[in-house]
Amino acid sequence: MSQKSGREAWTGATFALSGEGEFSIELTYDDVSDFSQGTERREIWIRKYLGENSAIDWR
Template sequence: MKHEITDLDEIYTEIGQELINLIPDDFKESWIRTEIFEDAWSISIFYKKPKGTYGYINDDIDSLEEKIKLLHSLYKDNTSEPWSSATFHLTNTFEMNLDLSYEDISDFGKSSERRETWIKNNLGKDAKIDWY
């Protein structure tokens, strides 16, 4: 399968820019949490607000979803085992980090449990999230 974008650095930059376009300018940190299994995926965006609470974005993210699916495809094309989940972390100084996981996520019944574990590990067990 051929892709217009074939450079991983280029797609990382585009994902970072999409994230910056979606979150408020006064964010402290932001995260994209994603899971991809075959033709199903889940993408959520969290960002830390100036007062320490967290915002959540799950609307108008079609372009970001396409870039993340492209990144997944690029990895799949170049490795024998594609990742199943990823966390993109972006600071307000525009430093970006990507953590990939290869765990079995085929049990969609455990999706909420995995999300709660992710929140605890990345945002903290007492994180106050504005879900609207």
């Protein structure tokens, strides 16, 4: 969709819904061509949105 409109294609989207029903979306335009940085990008996202001491069970 963004390619057709002449806009840069986004590479990530974070959706948030508050307890009061407010909705937000953050689009990112990061260079994702280096797949070896995927783990680092995920860890940065977790710290930013879930907090420094978040524990995630990936099972």
